[in-house]
Amino acid sequence: MMYAVEIENLNLYIDGRHILKNISMNVSYNTIHVIMGPSGSGKTTLLRTINRLIDLVPNARITGRIAVLGRDVLSSDPYILRRDIGMVFQIPNPFPHMTIYENVAISARLNGIARSRRELDEVVRWALEKAMLWEEVRDRLNKYPHELSGGQKQRLCLARALAMKPKLLLLDEPTANIDPINARRLEDAIVSLKDEVTIIMVTHSPHQAARVADSVTLIYDGYIIEQGPAQVVFLHPSNEYTAKFLRGEI
Amino acid sequence: MYSSRRIKDRLFIAFIASVSILSLVPLFHIMIAIAVNGVQVIAKAGLRFFTDTPPAPLSRDVGGIAPALFGSFYITLVSLPITVVLALLASILSTEFPSNIISRAVDVLSRSLASVPTIVVSMVVYTTVVVPMRGFSALAGVIALSLISLPYAYTAFSTALRSVPQIYREAAYSIGMDRWRTVRRVLLPVSRRIIVTGILMVFARAMGETAALLFTVGRYRMGINIDIRAPTDAIPLLIFDFITTPFKLYQEIAWGAALVLLAAYLAIFVSVKVAVKEVRL
Numbered sequence: 001m002m003y004a005v006e007i008e009n010l011n012l013y014i015d016g017r018h019i020l021k022n023i024s025m026n027v028s029y030n031t032i033h034v035i036m037g038p039s040g041s042g043k044t045t046l047l048r049t050i051n052r053l054i055d056l057v058p059n060a061r062i063t064g065r066i067a068v069l070g071r072d073v074l075s076s077d078p079y080i081l082r083r084d085i086g087m088v089f090q091i092p093n094p095f096p097h098m099t100i101y102e103n104v105a106i107s108a109r110l111n112g113i114a115r116s117r118r119e120l121d122e123v124v125r126w127a128l129e130k131a132m133l134w135e136e137v138r139d140r141l142n143k144y145p146h147e148l149s150g151g152q153k154q155r156l157c158l159a160r161a162l163a164m165k166p167k168l169l170l171l172d173e174p175t176a177n178i179d180p181i182n183a184r185r186l187e188d189a190i191v192s193l194k195d196e197v198t199i200i201m202v203t204h205s206p207h208q209a210a211r212v213a214d215s216v217t218l219i220y221d222g223y224i225i226e227q228g229p230a231q232v233v234f235l236h237p238s239n240e241y242t243a244k245f246l247r248g249e250i
Numbered sequence: 251m252y253s254s255r256r257i258k259d260r261l262f263i264a265f266i267a268s269v270s271i272l273s274l275v276p277l278f279h280i281m282i283a284i285a286v287n288g289v290q291v292i293a294k295a296g297l298r299f300f301t302d303t304p305p306a307p308l309s310r311d312v313g314g315i316a317p318a319l320f321g322s323f324y325i326t327l328v329s330l331p332i333t334v335v336l337a338l339l340a341s342i343l344s345t346e347f348p349s350n351i352i353s354r355a356v357d358v359l360s361r362s363l364a365s366v367p368t369i370v371v372s373m374v375v376y377t378t379v380v381v382p383m384r385g386f387s388a389l390a391g392v393i394a395l396s397l398i399s400l401p402y403a404y405t406a407f408s409t410a411l412r413s414v415p416q417i418y419r420e421a422a423y424s425i426g427m428d429r430w431r432t433v434r435r436v437l438l439p440v441s442r443r444i445i446v447t448g449i450l451m452v453f454a455r456a457m458g459e460t461a462a463l464l465f466t467v468g469r470y471r472m473g474i475n476i477d478i479r480a481p482t483d484a485i486p487l488l489i490f491d492f493i494t495t496p497f498k499l500y501q502e503i504a505w506g507a508a509l510v511l512l513a514a515y516l517a518i519f520v521s522v523k524v525a526v527k528e529v530r531l
């Protein structure tokens with residue numbers, strides 16, 4: 001397996017509408033691949049196709065091939081597939097009825113990462129440290145997420161995703177709904193993670209993409225407009241559309 | 251400009267406040283009337299009101315409503331778990347598999363059952379349970395109450411499950427939960443307050459149900475029957491029968507029984523409100 005994620009000729013139709021059009025892309029192991037593009041271009045839909053959350057959309061039909069860590073996504077049991085793929089969403093969504101500790105512990109326990117209470121404590125601490133949240137919540141692990149700020153909630157969601165020790169992490173505009181300081185903390189946490197996990201991140205901000213990406217894909221209206229190593233795409237965009245997007249003109 | 255907006259604002263608040271008070275007047279009138287009339291008879295009878303059987307019509311003794319009190323709780327508490335389990339399973343089916351044909355059929359059936367008059371349900375249970383069993387029974391009452399409560403419980407539970415924002419379902423799936431775990435560990439706990447309130451409403455409705463029990467439980471007032479195959483009584487039936495008699499004593503007992511019903515309902519309502527914590531999203 002040369003790539004952590006391989007997508008070939010992917011097409012997605014919802015209610016007969018062609019949403020993703022002939023997408024092909026590869027993501028190398030332990031890199032941060034950023035999918036960028038304007039709102040409504042299909043970035044989030046592409047991300048949800050990789051972990052089959054698109055199954056929740058009625059009348060969605062997929063053709064083509066997606067392989068994650070060598071496993072064919074479209075023929076896999078989605079519930080088992082998702083145990084290797086963590087995800088952080090645009091809107092922070094920690095489970096409101098669980099404490100901060102339980103929010104992280106549940107994904108470790110569900111996926112057999114920790115069994116005893118001691119192991120669980122260690123994984124929870126590790127995940128919260130990796131998400132750069134441990135210092136802020138260490139004294140209130142038994143409190144509920146509604147007491148946290150938006151940025152802290154999002155880092156809690158990152159910790160929840162990490163606690164299942166995923167091999168691939170999908171981030172859907174994780175900083176879109178949080179303040180700039182928390183956004184920067186989250187970005188720092190994300191960059192520090194790439195030695196342990198392959199990351200695909202969706203953003204509509206070229207500035208954020210430039211700060212974190214190893215490689216990028218630019219999507220517009222369901223088509224891939226441009227892709228390649230981040231430095232090449234940012235410094236020498238091959239088409240006018242990419243240049244306009246990077247200048248913030250689209 | 252500023253002051254006119256302020257006046258409008260205050261007028262609107264005053265209007266809303268007065269309409270709210272107006273809508274509460276009938277409720278308080280009912281509660282006060284029941285309390286005033288009911289307290290007198292319960293005070294006269296003392297504790298025996300809860301432990302004795304009803305007296306003869308021309309008796310000087312007030313007696314009690316024990317058979318109806320026991321019967322009401324008995325048939326309601328037996329029917330409640332049946333209703334809750336069936337309605338919960340049906341609502342999970344309809345929210346998790348909305349396009350499934352069985353799920354659609356369950357949804358349509360449940361909703362149409364709500365519009366069937368309760369007296370018709372009572373007659374159906376009479377012909378299908380009472381006649382074959384050759385007698386009225388608590389069991390017939392339980393079946394009638396379950397049938398009547400089912401659509402209300404189903405509506406309450408499916409509304410509760412649908413009220414959970416999609417983002418929590420997605421979060422559950424993203425960490426590897428399957429459908430069943432998502433329902434059990436996320437959807438039900440997040441919506442627990444609405445579900446418990448729904449159970450309470452179903453309980454209260456079943457406790458107050460009269461027509462469904464007319465042809466089913468048998469109005470047995472000579473004592474308490476624990477056997478589910480034997481006839482029993484219910485407070486609403488006793489109130490209905492006694493308040494329509496010409497005997498003053500029976501009318502007084504009906505007021506006392508109404509107060510007991512109201513007090514039971516309020517006690518459950520308040521304790522559930524206090525005990526079940528709301529999940530803050």
